[in-house]
Amino acid sequence: MRWYLALLVSAFAAAVNALSSSGSRLLVVLDDTTDKSAYSILWSDLEGRGYDLSFESPKSDKLSLFEHGERAYDHLLILPPKSKGLGPNLTPKNILDFMNQDGNIILALSGKASTSSAISSLLLEVDIHLSNDRSAVVIDHFNYDTISAAEKHDVLLLERPAPLRPDVKAFFDGEGVLALPHVAPQTLGSNSQLISPILRAPATAYAYNPKEEMPSPDDIEATGSQLNVVSAVQALNSARFVVLGSVEALEDQWFSGSVKAPNGKKVPTVNREFAKQLTGWAFKETGILKVGKIEHHLATDGEVAAEDMNPKIYRVKNETVFNIEISEYSYDKWVPFEVPAEDELQLEFTMLSPFHRLALKPTVRTETSAVYSTQFTTPDQHGIFSFRVDYKRPFLTNIEEKHEVTVRHFAHDEYPRSWAITGGWVWIAGLWSVIGGFLAFVVVWLYSAPVADKVKKTQ
Amino acid sequence: MHMWQATVQFCLLASAALPAAAASAWGFTDATVAVQPKGAGVNSGFKESLSVSKPLSKPVALAGADTLRVTLTTQEGSSAKRPHQAFLLLKDSHTGLDISYPFTVKENGKSRVELTQKDLPIQFLSLPEPIDARVVIGSSGSSEAYDSSIFPLSIERNPDVPVPTVDVERYGKLPEIHHIFKDAATSPPIVITLAFVALVGAALPLLAGLWLLLGANVNHLSTAFKSAPLPHAIFVGSLVAFEGIFFLYYTSWNLFQILPAAAAVGAVAFVSGSRALGEVQGRRLAGLR
Numbered sequence: 001m002r003w004y005l006a007l008l009v010s011a012f013a014a015a016v017n018a019l020s021s022s023g024s025r026l027l028v029v030l031d032d033t034t035d036k037s038a039y040s041i042l043w044s045d046l047e048g049r050g051y052d053l054s055f056e057s058p059k060s061d062k063l064s065l066f067e068h069g070e071r072a073y074d075h076l077l078i079l080p081p082k083s084k085g086l087g088p089n090l091t092p093k094n095i096l097d098f099m100n101q102d103g104n105i106i107l108a109l110s111g112k113a114s115t116s117s118a119i120s121s122l123l124l125e126v127d128i129h130l131s132n133d134r135s136a137v138v139i140d141h142f143n144y145d146t147i148s149a150a151e152k153h154d155v156l157l158l159e160r161p162a163p164l165r166p167d168v169k170a171f172f173d174g175e176g177v178l179a180l181p182h183v184a185p186q187t188l189g190s191n192s193q194l195i196s197p198i199l200r201a202p203a204t205a206y207a208y209n210p211k212e213e214m215p216s217p218d219d220i221e222a223t224g225s226q227l228n229v230v231s232a233v234q235a236l237n238s239a240r241f242v243v244l245g246s247v248e249a250l251e252d253q254w255f256s257g258s259v260k261a262p263n264g265k266k267v268p269t270v271n272r273e274f275a276k277q278l279t280g281w282a283f284k285e286t287g288i289l290k291v292g293k294i295e296h297h298l299a300t301d302g303e304v305a306a307e308d309m310n311p312k313i314y315r316v317k318n319e320t321v322f323n324i325e326i327s328e329y330s331y332d333k334w335v336p337f338e339v340p341a342e343d344e345l346q347l348e349f350t351m352l353s354p355f356h357r358l359a360l361k362p363t364v365r366t367e368t369s370a371v372y373s374t375q376f377t378t379p380d381q382h383g384i385f386s387f388r389v390d391y392k393r394p395f396l397t398n399i400e401e402k403h404e405v406t407v408r409h410f411a412h413d414e415y416p417r418s419w420a421i422t423g424g425w426v427w428i429a430g431l432w433s434v435i436g437g438f439l440a441f442v443v444v445w446l447y448s449a450p451v452a453d454k455v456k457k458t459q
Numbered sequence: 460m461h462m463w464q465a466t467v468q469f470c471l472l473a474s475a476a477l478p479a480a481a482a483s484a485w486g487f488t489d490a491t492v493a494v495q496p497k498g499a500g501v502n503s504g505f506k507e508s509l510s511v512s513k514p515l516s517k518p519v520a521l522a523g524a525d526t527l528r529v530t531l532t533t534q535e536g537s538s539a540k541r542p543h544q545a546f547l548l549l550k551d552s553h554t555g556l557d558i559s560y561p562f563t564v565k566e567n568g569k570s571r572v573e574l575t576q577k578d579l580p581i582q583f584l585s586l587p588e589p590i591d592a593r594v595v596i597g598s599s600g601s602s603e604a605y606d607s608s609i610f611p612l613s614i615e616r617n618p619d620v621p622v623p624t625v626d627v628e629r630y631g632k633l634p635e636i637h638h639i640f641k642d643a644a645t646s647p648p649i650v651i652t653l654a655f656v657a658l659v660g661a662a663l664p665l666l667a668g669l670w671l672l673l674g675a676n677v678n679h680l681s682t683a684f685k686s687a688p689l690p691h692a693i694f695v696g697s698l699v700a701f702e703g704i705f706f707l708y709y710t711s712w713n714l715f716q717i718l719p720a721a722a723a724v725g726a727v728a729f730v731s732g733s734r735a736l737g738e739v740q741g742r743r744l745a746g747l748r
Contacts, residue, residue, distance in 0.1 A: 141544060141597025141604035152599050167631055193630050203550055203557040204595050204606055215543060215561075223546065223559035262603065317640075344632040357636035379638040392630045423646035429659040435702050436663055442698060444675045446691070446739060447683055450748055451674030 019050045019332045022284040023074030026051040030079040058087040065098045075283045076105045085118035092122035099239045108247035111137035111182035126233045127189030138183040140205035145259040156180040167343035176270030183245040185227040196394040201227035238397035242282040292325030313406045327369040336370035348388040355379040382409045483536040484603035485596040490531035497524035515610035518589040522615040530571040539568035542598035585622040589613040690734030697728035
């Protein structure tokens with residue numbers, strides 16, 4: 001009984017410690033031959049953030065991503081295997097199934113050996129492409145570490161990335177220099193909205209197979225910022241997949257090392273901070289959005305009574321207020337979500353197509369959430385409408401809210417009265433003059449004395 | 460770890476001890492940029508020589524089917540040599556777009572690259588300002604790599620041919636939509652309305668005047684009220700009451716309120732009316748009408 005209790009308490013403690021918003025079971029897939037201790041700082045950092053690490057070799061028979069059809073792990077970190085592929089338990093299909101069940105994945109590559117075709121075909125599934133011979137390395141003769149790669153220039157020194165676009169939130173920015181040895185470059189398909197580059201190579205970089213003596217112009221497939229060092233995919237179910245071109249960047253050696261760019265000063269690397277940002281984002285510690293209360297009601301000056309909140313039916317041309325409460329998860333707590341400066345949270349009022357698409361502005365801020373609202377007039381069209389908030393942005397989990405309401409027409413007694421319409425006054429005057437004429441006629445008919453006789457008499 | 464530190468120390472020592480070796484730098488010489496119109500012979504178009512230190516100030520125009528050709532000889536220090544990387548890098552500072560075209564380099568450093576508008580990504584075709592064309596020369600080892608702007612390149616397009624656009628969808632904010640409401644019903648100017656109301660209102664006095672002209676009068680009022688005062692008062696009153704009920708229906712009452720009232724007033728009008736009209740008949744029979 002006591003052991004059972006202890007187990008329960010430890011399980012509870014683990015659950016409390018888990019900082020990720022989607023679970024703490026992390027499977028690390030690495031070769032037996034790979035030196036696990038080379039990454040000891042990474043493991044201890046992850047454990048310190050509440051992850052339960054399990055290590056498996058890709059060849060192991062026990063390795064399975066699923067148990068009884070459910071995910072056996074919440075997150076997956078795959079280090080590049082020395083052997084040909086990832087084995088029968090980590091086929092591209094298994095890994096995609098894992099993603100479809102909301103599992104998050106970091107796949108590390110290395111330019112030291114050629115990448116296996118199994119990994120290449122997995123990446124093709126998410127429209128990320130490796131070089132044709134799968135063994136290219138990024139070289140930059142301008143941003144390299146003069147200490148460790150004075151001859152080959154294959155240890156890239158890069159700033160941490162600025163926001164991808166002015167309207168995208170930065171999750172990987174910061175001061176300092178990253179050292180990225182032997183980067184296996186990726187190029188991204190241009191048709192998918194789900195892929196975003198995290199870290200791109202500088203404009204002067206190029207990729208080539210180091211086994212060849214001289215790169216011939218035909219071998220150069222992509223150059224400069226088309227080469228991605230780190231790229232990300234966020235599926236429609238918000239499961240995350242990160243491809244890191246340089247697994248060595250996670251080694252202890254580069255977490256605490258110092259580097260020197262040509263004509264630069266010797267500076268310590270910030271790989272450890274970047275690894276925290278990268279694993280934190282991939283394993284859903286950052287960039288998670290949660291919708292709280294959604295309220296809509298008729299615009300009034302004072303407080304809205306509870307029974308007037310979220311009515312099922314509106315009339316055309318009603319002044320309507322819509323509020324949505326959104327929180328963002330940041331490492332270990334929920335904070336109010338702030339929309340990036342050039343971005344907008346938009347409300348659509350739709351029937352088949354949007355009649356209104358309006359920016360929601362922040363109105364109220366609580367400790368853990370921000371309320372965004374807008375006011376608008378319902379269109380002069382009756383039917384079944386819905387309030388929709390469809391907020392999908394790179395690096396943020398998707399928000400898709402849809403709340404249906406009926407918009408009815410004016411009731412017969414809601415139109416303006418006829419006397420209020422000046423154009424109707426002529427008809428009203430005509431009506432009452434007919435009534436007056438009728439009454440006058442009745443009186444004349446009842447009480448008029450004939451005059452014809454008098455006329456006859458005078459004749 | 461020890462090994463690595465030792466390497467670092469060695470490298471530091473080496474870099475401190477051998478500053479002269481690090482000083483050699485990549486560059487180029489005998490560089491020309493030429494634009495050859497389609498179908499024209501070699502050397503028939505624009506041609507200008509380039510220098511390592513000073514970029515051309517005037518943009519080089521690359522129109523329609525022209526071919527841009529850059530030739531140069533790469534040098535390490537002052538000796539011609541083949542580098543690992545010799546690129547013509549096109550970079551747009553506003554959008555951050557960049558693309559490189561590798562030179563075809565011979566063993567003696569002689570390099571050339573040719574470029575037409577077809578080779579450019581379509582994003583480059585619609586840029587308003589000239590693109591920065593740079594030469595990048597670098598190689599492994601300690602020689603300093605070269606990366607400098609050599610000329611601005613302006614892409615000239617036939618204005619009649621539309622610029623091809625890339626239509627890629629990216630998550631981001633969409634344009635705002637505001638519903639356009641139908642125009643509210645309007646009334647004519649109040650002056651016109653009032654003029655017609657006056658016209659309609661004038662019809663009643665006009666009618667009264669005509670009747671008076673034809674001799675309409677109420678001379679039998681006293682006779683009628685003497686012989687049957689109550690039926691006449693009630694009958695005329697009930698007719699007025701009917702109109703009052705209609706007025707209330709128009710302003711505030713509903714059908715269920717007017718029906719009983721109309722039934723009551725109707726019954727009164729029927730009873731009192733038969734008496735009153737009987738009196739009227741009596742007058743006719745008496746030859747008064």
